[in-house]
Amino acid sequence: MKAVRIATRQSPLALWQARHVASLLSQVHPGLECTLVEMTTAGDRFLSAPLSTVGGKGLFVKEIEQSLLDGRADLAVHSLKDMTSVLPAGLLLAAVPKREDPRDAFCSPAGLSLEMLPKGARVGTSSLRRSCILRSRRPDLEIISLRGNVQTRLARTREMGLHGAVLAFAGLKRLGLETEITEVLPTSVSLPAVGQGVLAIQCRTEDSGVRGLLAALEDDTTRIAVTAERAFMARLEGGCTVPLAGHATVEGGTVLLRGLVGRPDGTKVVEGERSGPVETALAVGEALAEELLSRGAAEILRDFGRAHPVPES
Numbered sequence: 001m002k003a004v005r006i007a008t009r010q011s012p013l014a015l016w017q018a019r020h021v022a023s024l025l026s027q028v029h030p031g032l033e034c035t036l037v038e039m040t041t042a043g044d045r046f047l048s049a050p051l052s053t054v055g056g057k058g059l060f061v062k063e064i065e066q067s068l069l070d071g072r073a074d075l076a077v078h079s080l081k082d083m084t085s086v087l088p089a090g091l092l093l094a095a096v097p098k099r100e101d102p103r104d105a106f107c108s109p110a111g112l113s114l115e116m117l118p119k120g121a122r123v124g125t126s127s128l129r130r131s132c133i134l135r136s137r138r139p140d141l142e143i144i145s146l147r148g149n150v151q152t153r154l155a156r157t158r159e160m161g162l163h164g165a166v167l168a169f170a171g172l173k174r175l176g177l178e179t180e181i182t183e184v185l186p187t188s189v190s191l192p193a194v195g196q197g198v199l200a201i202q203c204r205t206e207d208s209g210v211r212g213l214l215a216a217l218e219d220d221t222t223r224i225a226v227t228a229e230r231a232f233m234a235r236l237e238g239g240c241t242v243p244l245a246g247h248a249t250v251e252g253g254t255v256l257l258r259g260l261v262g263r264p265d266g267t268k269v270v271e272g273e274r275s276g277p278v279e280t281a282l283a284v285g286e287a288l289a290e291e292l293l294s295r296g297a298a299e300i301l302r303d304f305g306r307a308h309p310v311p312e313s
Protein backbone atom coordinates (compact mmCIF):
# COMPACT_ATOMS: atom_id res chain seq x y z
CA MET A 1 0.00 0.00 0.00
CA LYS A 2 1.24 3.50 -0.85
CA ALA A 3 -1.45 5.68 0.71
CA VAL A 4 -4.03 5.57 3.50
CA ARG A 5 -6.96 7.85 4.35
CA ILE A 6 -7.41 8.44 8.09
CA ALA A 7 -10.90 9.37 9.35
CA THR A 8 -11.00 11.74 12.31
CA ARG A 9 -13.18 14.24 14.13
CA GLN A 10 -12.23 17.88 13.81
CA SER A 11 -11.67 18.82 17.45
CA PRO A 12 -8.11 19.96 18.17
CA LEU A 13 -7.51 16.83 20.28
CA ALA A 14 -8.88 14.46 17.62
CA LEU A 15 -6.77 16.15 14.94
CA TRP A 16 -3.66 15.91 17.12
CA GLN A 17 -4.33 12.20 17.65
CA ALA A 18 -4.92 11.50 13.94
CA ARG A 19 -1.77 13.43 12.95
CA HIS A 20 0.17 11.57 15.63
CA VAL A 21 -0.91 8.21 14.18
CA ALA A 22 -0.08 9.47 10.66
CA SER A 23 3.38 10.39 11.87
CA LEU A 24 3.90 7.03 13.62
CA LEU A 25 2.81 5.25 10.44
CA SER A 26 5.16 7.28 8.21
CA GLN A 27 8.03 6.54 10.60
CA VAL A 28 7.55 2.77 10.45
CA HIS A 29 6.52 2.73 6.77
CA PRO A 30 8.71 5.33 5.01
CA GLY A 31 7.06 6.63 1.85
CA LEU A 32 3.52 5.85 2.98
CA GLU A 33 1.26 8.78 2.22
CA CYS A 34 -1.32 9.57 4.93
CA THR A 35 -4.21 11.96 4.36
CA LEU A 36 -6.85 12.99 6.91
CA VAL A 37 -10.59 12.72 6.24
CA GLU A 38 -12.08 15.22 8.71
CA MET A 39 -15.63 14.61 9.87
CA THR A 40 -18.27 16.10 12.16
CA THR A 41 -20.03 13.59 14.41
CA ALA A 42 -23.32 13.62 16.30
CA GLY A 43 -21.24 14.10 19.44
CA ASP A 44 -19.74 17.32 18.07
CA ARG A 45 -23.16 18.69 17.09
CA PHE A 46 -24.51 17.60 20.47
CA LEU A 47 -21.82 19.55 22.31
CA SER A 48 -23.20 22.87 21.13
CA ALA A 49 -26.84 21.81 21.22
CA PRO A 50 -28.95 21.79 24.37
CA LEU A 51 -28.76 18.65 26.43
CA SER A 52 -31.27 16.25 24.92
CA THR A 53 -32.08 12.62 25.21
CA VAL A 54 -29.69 11.65 22.43
CA GLY A 55 -26.87 10.03 24.19
CA GLY A 56 -24.37 7.53 25.10
CA LYS A 57 -20.97 6.43 24.14
CA GLY A 58 -20.55 6.00 20.45
CA LEU A 59 -21.85 9.50 19.79
CA PHE A 60 -18.38 10.48 18.65
CA VAL A 61 -17.60 7.35 16.67
CA LYS A 62 -20.65 6.21 14.69
CA GLU A 63 -20.23 8.45 11.62
CA ILE A 64 -16.53 7.77 11.55
CA GLU A 65 -17.17 4.04 11.62
CA GLN A 66 -19.67 4.45 8.79
CA SER A 67 -16.99 6.15 6.67
CA LEU A 68 -14.83 3.04 7.04
CA LEU A 69 -17.70 0.73 6.13
CA ASP A 70 -18.52 2.95 3.10
CA GLY A 71 -14.91 2.89 1.97
CA ARG A 72 -14.47 6.68 2.30
CA ALA A 73 -11.53 6.10 4.65
CA ASP A 74 -9.12 3.24 5.34
CA LEU A 75 -8.56 3.65 9.05
CA ALA A 76 -9.90 5.73 11.90
CA VAL A 77 -8.31 7.12 15.04
CA HIS A 78 -10.48 7.41 18.16
CA SER A 79 -10.01 7.89 21.87
CA LEU A 80 -10.64 4.35 23.09
CA LYS A 81 -12.50 5.87 26.03
CA ASP A 82 -15.23 7.08 23.66
CA MET A 83 -15.85 3.65 22.13
CA THR A 84 -18.64 1.23 23.00
CA SER A 85 -17.69 -2.27 24.07
CA VAL A 86 -19.24 -3.82 20.96
CA LEU A 87 -17.82 -2.74 17.60
CA PRO A 88 -19.93 -2.81 14.42
CA ALA A 89 -19.70 -5.97 12.31
CA GLY A 90 -16.93 -5.68 9.76
CA LEU A 91 -14.72 -3.37 11.83
CA LEU A 92 -11.80 -4.22 14.07
CA LEU A 93 -9.73 -2.53 16.74
CA ALA A 94 -6.63 -3.20 14.70
CA ALA A 95 -4.04 -1.53 16.93
CA VAL A 96 -3.64 0.17 20.30
CA PRO A 97 -0.39 2.14 20.55
CA LYS A 98 1.38 2.59 23.89
CA ARG A 99 -0.89 4.24 26.42
CA GLU A 100 -0.45 7.87 27.45
CA ASP A 101 -0.78 8.74 31.16
CA PRO A 102 -4.30 7.48 32.06
CA ARG A 103 -4.84 9.71 35.11
CA ASP A 104 -7.32 12.51 35.64
CA ALA A 105 -6.04 16.02 36.25
CA PHE A 106 -7.45 18.84 38.33
CA CYS A 107 -7.20 22.26 36.71
CA SER A 108 -7.85 25.19 39.02
CA PRO A 109 -7.49 28.78 37.78
CA ALA A 110 -6.93 29.75 41.44
CA GLY A 111 -4.15 27.16 41.78
CA LEU A 112 -6.01 24.99 44.30
CA SER A 113 -5.62 21.26 44.84
CA LEU A 114 -8.65 19.06 45.60
CA GLU A 115 -7.64 19.00 49.28
CA MET A 116 -7.52 22.78 49.45
CA LEU A 117 -11.02 23.33 48.05
CA PRO A 118 -13.28 25.26 50.43
CA LYS A 119 -16.57 23.79 51.57
CA GLY A 120 -19.19 23.92 48.84
CA ALA A 121 -16.63 24.62 46.10
CA ARG A 122 -17.84 24.50 42.49
CA VAL A 123 -16.08 21.94 40.29
CA GLY A 124 -16.73 21.42 36.60
CA THR A 125 -17.16 18.09 34.82
CA SER A 126 -19.83 16.45 32.72
CA SER A 127 -18.59 12.95 33.38
CA LEU A 128 -20.80 10.77 35.58
CA ARG A 129 -17.70 8.92 36.72
CA ARG A 130 -15.87 12.07 37.80
CA SER A 131 -18.97 13.51 39.50
CA CYS A 132 -19.55 10.30 41.42
CA ILE A 133 -15.93 10.02 42.55
CA LEU A 134 -15.70 13.69 43.54
CA ARG A 135 -18.98 13.60 45.48
CA SER A 136 -18.13 10.33 47.21
CA ARG A 137 -14.99 11.96 48.63
CA ARG A 138 -16.40 15.43 49.11
CA PRO A 139 -20.22 15.42 49.35
CA ASP A 140 -20.13 19.20 49.91
CA LEU A 141 -18.83 19.94 46.40
CA GLU A 142 -21.16 21.40 43.82
CA ILE A 143 -20.68 19.71 40.44
CA ILE A 144 -21.16 22.03 37.48
CA SER A 145 -21.82 20.51 34.05
CA LEU A 146 -19.01 21.35 31.66
CA ARG A 147 -19.25 20.33 28.01
CA GLY A 148 -17.31 20.92 24.86
CA ASN A 149 -13.77 20.23 23.79
CA VAL A 150 -10.80 20.53 26.13
CA GLN A 151 -10.05 24.22 25.44
CA THR A 152 -13.74 25.14 25.75
CA ARG A 153 -13.98 23.43 29.12
CA LEU A 154 -10.90 25.23 30.43
CA ALA A 155 -12.24 28.59 29.18
CA ARG A 156 -15.67 27.95 30.74
CA THR A 157 -14.01 27.06 34.05
CA ARG A 158 -12.47 30.55 34.18
CA GLU A 159 -15.50 32.39 32.82
CA MET A 160 -17.88 30.76 35.29
CA GLY A 161 -15.48 31.36 38.16
CA LEU A 162 -15.32 27.67 39.08
CA HIS A 163 -12.82 26.50 41.67
CA GLY A 164 -11.58 23.96 39.16
CA ALA A 165 -12.40 21.24 36.67
CA VAL A 166 -11.35 17.64 36.16
CA LEU A 167 -10.06 16.63 32.72
CA ALA A 168 -8.00 13.77 31.34
CA PHE A 169 -4.26 14.32 31.72
CA ALA A 170 -3.71 12.67 28.31
CA GLY A 171 -5.82 15.21 26.42
CA LEU A 172 -4.18 18.16 28.18
CA LYS A 173 -0.71 16.80 27.53
CA ARG A 174 -1.36 16.13 23.83
CA LEU A 175 -2.58 19.70 23.41
CA GLY A 176 0.39 21.17 25.29
CA LEU A 177 -1.87 22.37 28.11
CA GLU A 178 -0.12 20.67 31.07
CA THR A 179 0.55 24.13 32.50
CA GLU A 180 -3.18 24.33 33.31
CA ILE A 181 -2.89 21.35 35.67
CA THR A 182 -2.69 22.10 39.37
CA GLU A 183 -2.85 18.47 40.54
CA VAL A 184 -2.53 15.14 38.75
CA LEU A 185 -4.97 12.86 40.57
CA PRO A 186 -3.54 9.46 41.55
CA THR A 187 -5.58 6.50 40.26
CA SER A 188 -6.26 5.70 43.93
CA VAL A 189 -8.12 9.02 44.20
CA SER A 190 -9.77 9.19 40.77
CA LEU A 191 -9.95 5.78 39.11
CA PRO A 192 -9.74 6.45 35.34
CA ALA A 193 -12.34 5.60 32.73
CA VAL A 194 -11.96 2.37 30.77
CA GLY A 195 -9.51 3.05 27.95
CA GLN A 196 -8.49 6.51 29.15
CA GLY A 197 -5.25 7.64 27.57
CA VAL A 198 -5.40 4.99 24.84
CA LEU A 199 -5.74 5.64 21.11
CA ALA A 200 -7.84 3.16 19.18
CA ILE A 201 -6.98 2.54 15.55
CA GLN A 202 -9.82 0.92 13.69
CA CYS A 203 -10.08 -0.52 10.19
CA ARG A 204 -12.14 -2.98 8.13
CA THR A 205 -11.67 -6.56 9.33
CA GLU A 206 -11.18 -7.78 5.75
CA ASP A 207 -8.57 -5.14 4.89
CA SER A 208 -5.43 -7.18 5.35
CA GLY A 209 -3.27 -4.49 3.72
CA VAL A 210 -4.17 -1.86 6.32
CA ARG A 211 -4.08 -4.42 9.13
CA GLY A 212 -0.54 -5.25 8.11
CA LEU A 213 0.50 -1.59 8.27
CA LEU A 214 -1.17 -1.06 11.66
CA ALA A 215 0.36 -4.13 13.29
CA ALA A 216 3.60 -2.18 13.76
CA LEU A 217 1.84 0.33 16.07
CA GLU A 218 0.45 -2.28 18.45
CA ASP A 219 1.66 -2.21 22.08
CA ASP A 220 1.16 -5.59 23.75
CA THR A 221 1.01 -4.27 27.32
CA THR A 222 -1.60 -1.68 26.42
CA ARG A 223 -3.66 -4.35 24.63
CA ILE A 224 -3.65 -6.59 27.71
CA ALA A 225 -4.77 -3.72 29.97
CA VAL A 226 -7.58 -2.61 27.67
CA THR A 227 -8.73 -6.20 27.15
CA ALA A 228 -9.33 -6.50 30.90
CA GLU A 229 -10.89 -3.04 31.17
CA ARG A 230 -13.24 -3.49 28.21
CA ALA A 231 -14.33 -6.98 29.29
CA PHE A 232 -15.24 -5.42 32.65
CA MET A 233 -17.19 -2.64 30.92
CA ALA A 234 -18.93 -5.00 28.50
CA ARG A 235 -20.36 -7.06 31.34
CA LEU A 236 -21.64 -3.92 33.06
CA GLU A 237 -22.75 -2.25 29.82
CA GLY A 238 -23.97 1.23 30.38
CA GLY A 239 -20.60 2.82 30.91
CA CYS A 240 -22.30 5.95 29.66
CA THR A 241 -25.36 5.92 31.88
CA VAL A 242 -23.91 4.80 35.20
CA PRO A 243 -20.67 6.02 36.77
CA LEU A 244 -18.12 3.39 35.82
CA ALA A 245 -14.34 3.32 36.17
CA GLY A 246 -11.89 0.60 35.26
CA HIS A 247 -8.16 0.68 35.13
CA ALA A 248 -5.66 -2.13 34.58
CA THR A 249 -1.90 -2.26 35.00
CA VAL A 250 0.47 -4.97 33.81
CA GLU A 251 3.57 -6.09 35.67
CA GLY A 252 5.68 -9.18 35.25
CA GLY A 253 3.10 -11.31 33.48
CA THR A 254 0.24 -10.29 35.77
CA VAL A 255 -2.63 -7.96 34.99
CA LEU A 256 -4.23 -6.09 37.89
CA LEU A 257 -7.64 -4.55 37.27
CA ARG A 258 -9.36 -2.14 39.58
CA GLY A 259 -12.99 -1.22 38.97
CA LEU A 260 -15.75 0.94 40.37
CA VAL A 261 -19.47 1.40 39.85
CA GLY A 262 -21.35 4.09 41.73
CA ARG A 263 -24.47 6.14 42.05
CA PRO A 264 -24.27 9.40 40.08
CA ASP A 265 -24.45 11.46 43.29
CA GLY A 266 -21.65 9.47 44.91
CA THR A 267 -23.83 8.24 47.79
CA LYS A 268 -22.84 4.69 46.96
CA VAL A 269 -19.67 3.31 45.40
CA VAL A 270 -18.89 -0.38 44.84
CA GLU A 271 -15.21 -1.01 44.13
CA GLY A 272 -12.90 -3.97 43.87
CA GLU A 273 -9.85 -5.46 42.22
CA ARG A 274 -8.80 -8.71 40.57
CA SER A 275 -5.60 -9.97 39.08
CA GLY A 276 -4.44 -12.89 37.00
CA PRO A 277 -1.93 -14.00 34.36
CA VAL A 278 -1.93 -11.66 31.35
CA GLU A 279 -3.29 -14.48 29.16
CA THR A 280 -6.49 -14.37 31.23
CA ALA A 281 -7.09 -10.59 30.92
CA LEU A 282 -10.59 -11.07 29.52
CA ALA A 283 -11.61 -13.42 32.32
CA VAL A 284 -10.15 -11.04 34.92
CA GLY A 285 -12.39 -8.27 33.59
CA GLU A 286 -15.48 -10.47 33.55
CA ALA A 287 -14.80 -11.84 37.03
CA LEU A 288 -14.43 -8.37 38.55
CA ALA A 289 -17.68 -7.28 36.90
CA GLU A 290 -19.50 -10.31 38.31
CA GLU A 291 -18.08 -9.64 41.75
CA LEU A 292 -19.15 -5.98 41.75
CA LEU A 293 -22.61 -6.93 40.43
CA SER A 294 -23.09 -9.32 43.31
CA ARG A 295 -21.85 -6.72 45.80
CA GLY A 296 -24.34 -4.00 44.87
CA ALA A 297 -23.56 -2.83 41.33
CA ALA A 298 -26.61 -4.73 40.02
CA GLU A 299 -28.89 -2.51 42.14
CA ILE A 300 -27.13 0.62 40.91
CA LEU A 301 -27.54 -0.47 37.28
CA ARG A 302 -31.18 -1.32 37.90
CA ASP A 303 -31.86 2.09 39.49
CA PHE A 304 -29.78 4.29 37.22
CA GLY A 305 -28.96 2.31 34.06
CA ARG A 306 -30.08 4.12 30.91
CA ALA A 307 -32.02 6.69 32.91
CA HIS A 308 -29.47 9.44 32.45
CA PRO A 309 -28.31 9.39 28.83
CA VAL A 310 -25.31 11.66 29.12
CA PRO A 311 -22.06 10.97 27.28
CA GLU A 312 -19.19 9.88 29.48
CA SER A 313 -16.03 11.90 29.24
Ligand SMILES: NCc1[nH]cc(CCC(=O)O)c1CC(=O)O
Residues within 6 Å of the ligand: 079, 080, 081, 082, 150, 166, 167, 168, 170, 171, 195, 196, 197, 198, 199, 312, 313
Ligand atom coordinates in the same frame (compact mmCIF):
# COMPACT_ATOMS: atom_id res chain seq x y z
N1 LIG B 1 -14.68 12.40 26.48
C1 LIG B 1 -13.78 13.20 25.72
C2 LIG B 1 -12.39 12.67 25.78
N2 LIG B 1 -12.09 11.50 25.20
C3 LIG B 1 -10.76 11.25 25.43
C4 LIG B 1 -10.25 12.31 26.16
C5 LIG B 1 -8.88 12.45 26.64
C6 LIG B 1 -7.84 11.62 25.95
C7 LIG B 1 -7.82 10.18 26.34
O1 LIG B 1 -8.39 9.76 27.36
O2 LIG B 1 -7.17 9.41 25.59
C8 LIG B 1 -11.28 13.22 26.39
C9 LIG B 1 -11.17 14.51 27.11
C10 LIG B 1 -11.31 14.42 28.63
O3 LIG B 1 -11.90 13.48 29.17
O4 LIG B 1 -10.88 15.37 29.31
